[in-house]
Amino acid sequence: MRYVARRLMHSLLLLAGVSVLSFVFSELAPGDYYSELQAEGRVSAATLSALRSQNGLDRPLPLRYAIWLRSVAHGEFGYSLAYQGPVGPLLAQRIPGTLLLTCLSTGLAWLLALPIGVWSAANRGYQYDTILKVSLSILLSIPELLLAIILLAIAVQTGWLPAGGMHSPGGGSLIDLLRHLAIPVTVLTLGLLPVLIRHVRSAVSEAMGSAFALAAAAHGIPRRRLLLRHVLPVALNPLISLLGLSLGSLLSASLLVEVLVGWPGLGPLFLEAIFARDFAVVLGVVMVSTSFLIAGNLVADLLLYRADPRIRV
Amino acid sequence: MGIRFTLTALIVLHGAVVFAGFLAPYDYAEQHRERPYAPPTTIGFSPWPYVYSQDSTRVYPIRFFTRGRLLGVDPGGYLFLLGTDGYGRDLFSRILYGGRVSLATGIVAGIWALALGLFWGLTAGFYGGRVDGIMMRLAEFFLALPWLYLLLGVRAFLPLHISPAEAFFLLVAIIGSVGWVRPARLVRGLTLSLAERPYVEAARAFGAGPLYLVRRHILPETKGLLLTQATILIPYYILAEVTLSFLGLGVGEPVPSWGSMLADARQYHALVAHFWMLAPGVATSLVLLGYIHLSDLLQSRS
C-alpha cells in the first residue's frame, strides 16, 4: 500500500510540476494570441491592449497560474480565446476520440504481437522467422505518415472505406464507425506492431533460455505447457514495462494519425490551437496528454508491482 | 547485410544529399509550369542514354558534367528522374536538396541531445547524492509528455513565421530536447558504477580533480554507449523533422524538406495518378531502414 501511495504522490507532483513549467514556458513565448493581429496592423494598439487586459493577459504570472488552477478545479481548464469559451468542454469532447483510437490500437497490436512474438521466439533462426524479422524491420522504417497517406489515397480511389472523419453524414451506426476506424486503427497498429513483436520475442527468448526454464524442460515438461505456464509469466515482467514505455509513442502517433485522417481527437484540436496561438488550449491538451501518459505509467508500475514479487520491498 | 554494408549505404545516401548541388539535375526552386505532375522520364539506351521530347519526335542525349551538374539535357528536353510536382519542380532534385534539411536536422539534433545527455549523466552520476537526485528529477519532466506533444508544445510557444536559418536552429534545439533523457540515464548508470572503481579512487588519492577523473577514466567508456544511442536517436529525429515540416511547423518555403514535400502529396485524388509524389516518403523510409538496421547490428554485437 505504501508503494501505491508513494507512486501516486510522485505522479501528482510530476503533473503539478509539468503544469508549472508549461505555464512558465508559455510566459517566455514571444507574443500571444493577439500577436498576429498586431503584426497585421489592422487593429489599433489601444484596442489590443484593452483586449489583453480584458482577458487577463497582462496580469503577473503567479496570479495567472493561480487563476488557471482555480479554473481547473472547476473543470474549465482556462479560457480559449479562439473558441471564446472554457477549454474543459473542448477537451472533454475530443478525449473520447483519442481514447477510442489508442485503446483499440493497443489492444489489437498486443493481441497480434503476443502470439507472433512467442512463435518467433520459439522458432528463432528458422527461415520464416528470418523473413518475419526482415519484414518487421521494413515495416518499422515506414513512417506512419507515409502509411496513412497511402491508405487514404487507396480509400479515396477505390471508395471501399471512407477517407476520414469519424461519422458519415447522417450515419451513426456501429458499422459506419468501424468503417471510419479502419484506416486510423490499421495505421496505428502497424506502427506499434514491429516494436512490440521485437520486445515480446526478446522477453520470451530470455525467459526460455533462463536457468529455470531449462530445468523445467529437462524435467520433461512438454513444450506448449512450458511456454504458456512457465515462460510467459516471467516474460510478462518486461512486457508490462513496455506497456508503459510505448504509451508515449502511441499517443504521439495517434496525434499524427488523427490530424491526417481528420479524426476528432486531441490531435487536430492541438494543431489548430498551435496555429491560432490559443495558449489555453495548448496548455489544456498538454496537460491531458501528460495525464494519460503518467496514468498509463502508474498503472504499468502497479501491475508490475503486483506481478513481480521481487519488487516488493 | 553486415555493418560495413549498412554503413556504406548510409554514407552514400548522406553523401548524395551533401552533394545535391552537383548530383541534382535541377535547382530545388526551378519550376517548369508547362510540365506539372510529369511522370518520371523514361530513359532509353542506344547505348548512350537519352530521353524523348514530349511528342516523341526529338531525342535529347543525356549530357554529363554540364552547367556544374552531373546530369542534364539540352533545353527543350526534360530529365525528371522521379517526375515533377504540381509546380513542375523536379522531384529527384528536390529530394536531394530536401534531404539536406531533414538529415542535417536529425544528425545535429542527435549530436545536441547526446551532448546534453552526456553532460547531464556524467554530472549526476559522478557527484551522486543530492545533485543526482535533483538532476534526474528535473529530467523526468521531459519524459512526462508524449514526444510529439512535447515537440509541438514547445514549437507552439515560438514564433510561427521564422526564417529557414532560424527555423533550423530552433528545430534542432526543440527536437533534441525530446529524447536526451534516455542517453542521460544510461550515461549516469555507467558513471555511477565506474566512479566507485578502485582505479578511480586511486587517482583521487593522487589528488585528481573531477574533471580529470571524468575525462581520463569515465569518458572513454561511454563511447560505445553514445554510438549505439546515436543510431537510435538520429532516425527518430529525422522522422521528427519530417513530421514537423509536414505539419507546416518546420523549415518553410522555399527550402524543401521531405516533410513539406509529403504534405504536397496530400491531394489524394491526384496522388493515385501521380504516385511518384510519395518519393520523399520512400527516401525517408530508406534512410530510417539503414539506421534501424545499423542500430540492431550494433546492439546485437555488444
Next chain:
Amino acid sequence: MGSDAVLTVRGLSKTYSQRRWWGGTVPGIRALHDINFTVARGRTLAVVGPSGSGKTTLARCLAGLEQPEAGEIQFAGAPVEIQLIFQQPAASLNPRFSAAEVVEEPLVIQRRGSKPERRDRAALALERVGLSRTILGRRSHQLSGGERQRLAIARALIVEPKLIVLDESLSGLDIRLQEHIARLLADLQSRLGISYILITHDLGLASRLAAEIAVLDGGHIVDCAPPADLESRSTHPATRELIAASKVLAV
C-alpha cells in the same frame, strides 16, 4: 612531533552518515573512534584487526579519500607523499591504460615534469620493483597478478613517498609472491627510508614485517606494541583472539 616520527595521528574519529536528498542527515556507523598512533621514519607499523574493525576506513582517511570528523593527522611532508596501495591490484589499475600510463599517472595528475622526464621516472620506478622496461607499452589487463601488484607499487613510488599505506595488499597473493613482495618492500625501506603502514588481518604477516603492531577492534586501538611484547604481555581479548587464530594457521 618527535624528530623521528613521519606521521602522528591524534584523536582521529570518523562516522559514516547518510544524507537525504533534501539535506537532512541520518547518523550512521561509527567507524573510527579516537585513534592515536605514531609512525617513525623508515619503520613499519602494522594495523591488525578482524574485518569490520575500521582498517579500511583508517587507510582511506590517511590517503585523503575520506574526511575525518575529529582529530588530526600530522605528516612530515606534502599530502601526495602518503600513498595508498589497494587490496586488489587488478582493480586499482585501469585495464585500458598501458603500464606506462598507470605508473606515470600520479605525475600527470600533479602536473610534474615533461613527457620524457615522466617516462624516465616511470622506467626508474619499474626498475626498483624489478619489472623490465619492456612492459611499459603493454596494457595493464595483459599483465599477470604479480606484475600488476608490482606495477601498483611502482606507481606509488613514482612520487617518492615518505609513507605508503598498504591496505591488505599482500593478502590476496600466493605465498611465494607474498614473500617476494615483502622482501621488495623491505628492500625499498632500507634503501629509500620509506615508512609503511601495513593493514592486514594476518597477525603472522604483521609480526614478521612490522616493528610495531596496533590492534584495531570496533574502531578503537586496543593495543600497540612490538610483536614480541604483544604476544607475551597483551591482555585485551581482541588481541588474544587474533593471536590464537594466527597460531592455528601458523605456517
